[in-house]
Amino acid sequence: MYKISREINARKNEIVKVFDSENKKIISLNSEISPIKEIERFGSKFTNNKSYIIIGSGNGTLLDYILEKNLNSKFYIIEIFDDIDYEEEYINKLNEINVNFYHSSNLNYLEISGAIRNSLGMEFEILIHPNYDRLNENLTKPILEKIKMGSVTATLNKNTEKYFMYEWLTEPILNLSISKTAKSLLELKEHFINKPFILISSGPSLIENLDFVKKNKDNAYVIASGSAVNGLMNNGIHPDFVTVIDGSDINYTAHFKDTKYDGPLITTGTTNHSILKNHLGDILVTNIAQDTVTKEERPDLIMVPTVPSVALYSLMLTHFLGAKDVYMVGQDLALANGQYYASGVNEHKNMKNLGQTIEVEDNQGGKVFTTLPLATTLESFNNVISVIQMANKSIHIYNLAKDGAKISGVAYKPADEIKFNGKVDKSWINRAGEKNTPNYSYSIEFLQKIKDCKYEVDDVVRKINRMNSAAVTLKDLKKILQLIKKLRENEVLEIHVLNMIYSTTKSINNMFEFGFDGNFETNEERVEMLNKIKFFVEHIQKYLIGFEDSPAWSEFE
Numbered sequence: 138m139y140k141i142s143r144e145i146n147a148r149k150n151e152i153v154k155v156f157d158s159e160n161k162k163i164i165s166l167n168s169e170i171s172p173i174k175e176i177e178r179f180g181s182k183f184t185n186n187k188s189y190i191i192i193g194s195g196n197g198t199l200l201d202y203i204l205e206k207n208l209n210s211k212f213y214i215i216e217i218f219d220d221i222d223y224e225e226e227y228i229n230k231l232n233e234i235n236v237n238f239y240h241s242s243n244l245n246y247l248e249i250s251g252a253i254r255n256s257l258g259m260e261f262e263i264l265i266h267p268n269y270d271r272l273n274e275n276l277t278k279p280i281l282e283k284i285k286m287g288s289v290t291a292t293l294n295k296n297t298e299k300y301f302m303y304e305w306l307t308e309p310i311l312n313l314s315i316s317k318t319a320k321s322l323l324e325l326k327e328h329f330i331n332k333p334f335i336l337i338s339s340g341p342s343l344i345e346n347l348d349f350v351k352k353n354k355d356n357a358y359v360i361a362s363g364s365a366v367n368g369l370m371n372n373g374i375h376p377d378f379v380t381v382i383d384g385s386d387i388n389y390t391a392h393f394k395d396t397k398y399d400g401p402l403i404t405t406g407t408t409n410h411s412i413l414k415n416h417l418g419d420i421l422v423t424n425i426a427q428d429t430v431t432k433e434e435r436p437d438l439i440m441v442p443t444v445p446s447v448a449l450y451s452l453m454l455t456h457f458l459g460a461k462d463v464y465m466v467g468q469d470l471a472l473a474n475g476q477y478y479a480s481g482v483n484e485h486k487n488m489k490n491l492g493q494t495i496e497v498e499d500n501q502g503g504k505v506f507t508t509l510p511l512a513t514t515l516e517s518f519n520n521v522i523s524v525i526q527m528a529n530k531s532i533h534i535y536n537l538a539k540d541g542a543k544i545s546g547v548a549y550k551p552a553d554e555i556k557f558n559g560k561v562d563k564s565w566i567n568r569a570g571e572k573n574t575p576n577y578s579y580s581i582e583f584l585q586k587i588k589d590c591k592y593e594v595d596d597v598v599r600k601i602n603r604m605n606s607a608a609v610t611l612k613d614l615k616k617i618l619q620l621i622k623k624l625r626e627n628e629v630l631e632i633h634v635l636n637m638i639y640s641t642t643k644s645i646n647n648m649f650e651f652g653f654d655g656n657f658e659t660n661e662e663r664v665e666m667l668n669k670i671k672f673f674v675e676h677i678q679k680y681l682i683g684f685e686d687s688p689a690w691s692e693f694e
Contacts, residue, residue: 247287609666
């Protein structure tokens, strides 16, 4: 137990003290002699063009120092104690100079991951405020663990971006004719308001709750998330809807190709085109933030934030549709006997090697093993549940996975304790199977816009390569910067292409904003700028070459 106190000492310095009742210790969180000199020594290591995570803020002298210096860097201050806080106006003033203040109690590692991603291309350093290193490690260790997981998550996100950098653009283009003409899910919202939902995921506990689903399939809308569809169909259960957002070919071959589901699909433009093209049934569309193509063509659709799993997408949809009670089945977010999927769910090769595992809290108050990607998804669930419950006080969300990972704000509920108020009218659902034949004229037209971008990028690369990379004049540099400015005025490139190579684009943006102290007075500075710009433009060129060579375009042949 810790108690914060403030006092003004004989030197007229404000001292923040913490009393550790467990160890019977009182620790001053800032110098009692000269807090200003203490922070000046601490801050002497700060430089421009860098990103810092600092644990602790003491009596606030650190924040005043950073505010006064107004360095061309990014700062993320994490305060351990909730009692140490600052006025909103002051925090906003700090935000204006890229200083972000958090309390560790409401900070999760997704936000830390976001900070790391936001600082791509910049050197990163973690520091501890003077005297905070004297605190009991049970206070600082959780923050360091969050930072570690934030770093892992940032790497996972970067790898995911790299893995899907073509699919997130090719699939929305290939799906254009379907996305443009399909019915918006929003048009059907009146049927869902205040109704119960059973959301099916493919975790290990799905099998033990199949009887619950069979017994209550007429009493709630049953939505299968992605791969869960074949887990249900293989056990004789036909869901009312199936959600899908994954653009990979393996998603089609492993989970949909041989599954005889012909009910409505709820989907986004990022979904693998083979799934939509071969589906015998209605298609209901929404937008997802990652998909800039569909957003441009269908601004009328529900916009769902980019999420790491189709199960989380399904949960967010129930919120947008006005659900009252949501029961999550198979939402383990953990391993059972080393298994990722429930029995009966088709397992693809990427699930054979699960990588590093960690322990998290389970629904029984114990511990359970999970993978790093699932742990990241768990944190995303915690975030989304918090947002949903703040926006909608009347929604109730339950998890039936007894041995699954504990989701904050979601109670575990045994299946035999769940009672429904009667049947839900589903007579309006169209279950008549009809193949969706895409019209690729829209896709070809959009593809040409991307190809036109490449001609422009190729031209810039040629002009840069003609320059003397060993000796760059200010005139040369001005010409290069004008080329880049003009290139980024191309809206197709800026909105659709650069979004697919976010990490490199963010790095170059940070370089322009934070990367240089001087005015390029030396040849060394100018050569460095030339090389970084050249790398950026050639990276765009390389992406566009890979995009044009994508096997996805064989659909047009």
